[in-house]
Amino acid sequence: MIPSVTEIAVTAEDRRVAWLATAAVGLSLVDAAIPSPLPGVKPGLANIVTLVVLARYGWGTAVWVSGLRVLAGSLLLGYFLAPGFFLSLTGTTLSLLSLGLARHLPRRWFGPVSLSILAAFAHIGGQLLLARVWLIPHDGVFLLTPVFAGAALVFGTINGLIAAKLLAEPAPSEVR
Amino acid sequence: MHWLKLIRPGDWLVLLLGALAVGGSIPLFWQGGMAERAIIRQEGQVFAEVDLRSRKQFEVAGPLGTTLIAVEPGRARVVSDPGPRQYCVKQGWLMRPGEIAICAPNRVSVQIAGRTKVYDSISY
Numbered sequence: 001m002i003p004s005v006t007e008i009a010v011t012a013e014d015r016r017v018a019w020l021a022t023a024a025v026g027l028s029l030v031d032a033a034i035p036s037p038l039p040g041v042k043p044g045l046a047n048i049v050t051l052v053v054l055a056r057y058g059w060g061t062a063v064w065v066s067g068l069r070v071l072a073g074s075l076l077l078g079y080f081l082a083p084g085f086f087l088s089l090t091g092t093t094l095s096l097l098s099l100g101l102a103r104h105l106p107r108r109w110f111g112p113v114s115l116s117i118l119a120a121f122a123h124i125g126g127q128l129l130l131a132r133v134w135l136i137p138h139d140g141v142f143l144l145t146p147v148f149a150g151a152a153l154v155f156g157t158i159n160g161l162i163a164a165k166l167l168a169e170p171a172p173s174e175v176r
Numbered sequence: 177m178h179w180l181k182l183i184r185p186g187d188w189l190v191l192l193l194g195a196l197a198v199g200g201s202i203p204l205f206w207q208g209g210m211a212e213r214a215i216i217r218q219e220g221q222v223f224a225e226v227d228l229r230s231r232k233q234f235e236v237a238g239p240l241g242t243t244l245i246a247v248e249p250g251r252a253r254v255v256s257d258p259g260p261r262q263y264c265v266k267q268g269w270l271m272r273p274g275e276i277a278i279c280a281p282n283r284v285s286v287q288i289a290g291r292t293k294v295y296d297s298i299s300y
Contacts, residue, residue: 109186117187117194139273139290146202153194164182 017061021068024049028073038144040087040127041151044159046073047095047119051112051163056171059100066092083135087127094126095119112167116160120152211273213289214252216245220283228252228288238282245286252286254279 027045036042046069054062070088074080079088102110102118128148132141183191216223218236226232226247233255234245241258251271254264259281267277273290 105186109184110190111182111184111187113183113187114190117190121194121197142205145205146198149198149201153191153198156194157191160187161179161182165179168182 013061016057017064017068020049020053020061020065021072024065024069025072025076028069029076032073032077038147040124040144040148043155044120044123047116047123048159048163048166050096050099050119051116051160052166054099054103054115055112055163055167059096059103062099063096066096086134087130090126090130091123095123098122111160112163113157113160116163117153117156120156120159121149124148124152211250211271211288211290214245214247214270215287215289217285217287218283223284226252236282236284238279238284240282243279243282243284245284252288253277254284254286257284258282 024046027049031042031045034043046066049069050062050066053065070085070092071080074082074085074088079085096119098118098121099115102115105114128141128145132139135141211228214226214228216226216234216236218238223236224234226234228247228251229249230247231249232247234247236243236245238258243257243264244255246253246255251269253269254267254277257265257279259279261281264277264279264285270277270286270288273288276285276287278285
């Protein structure tokens, strides 16, 4: 075989990101399979991965894992570049930004539950704003805000608890 | 309990603030927070523009008689109308921006308006 001109060295970090993103994509698929009473109200289980990654490997890795999850998840579920993709992307971007700020909160007082709730609110806030600006240019979109915000609080808390539980276990020596 | 140990003191604060935000969003978005005025029209001309914080009754004269309109904080309705089919009366309270009750035979309408102009399938 002709040797490739550009050799891409795969680092341990790359492998880790790939494995974690796979886990996140898997959870996105589980998420999509759960019936929801209202489009947009989803548990967001993949965010558990984001929270664990943020705590264990830092914000940069969390951005990679989340970004890959949105991309691969949308390809697998067939909404790549459809409105849902951009909603997902906006929500993820805003929740990553909020996590970037919130992770500087004192750890002694604020744990994964706080981060998860804040990220969930940022996520739905971003999606509502994008929906208002782009998809449904009418203030009626905001009629559902209390429902979405309530769901964000409930699922944010649950995901945060699961992430806290996982983080309470000793870290795996290394992800294969 | 086992799970409760995972919640740190600040988390309770965030939970509380989150719950307050959700609770606060209910009146903000669900009780006509965006409906600000009622516009009453007679023969297509604006008869009165009423702030929806007031409580008033209006008697609007039309070709068939008098249409009675009631305005209350956050809502407005047609109380009585001389028209034959009473569609605008049966609509009841209007409370969201863009909602409109038209008493066509008597040429009177009442519409709810917010900060921004909204269109519906009738007026657009």
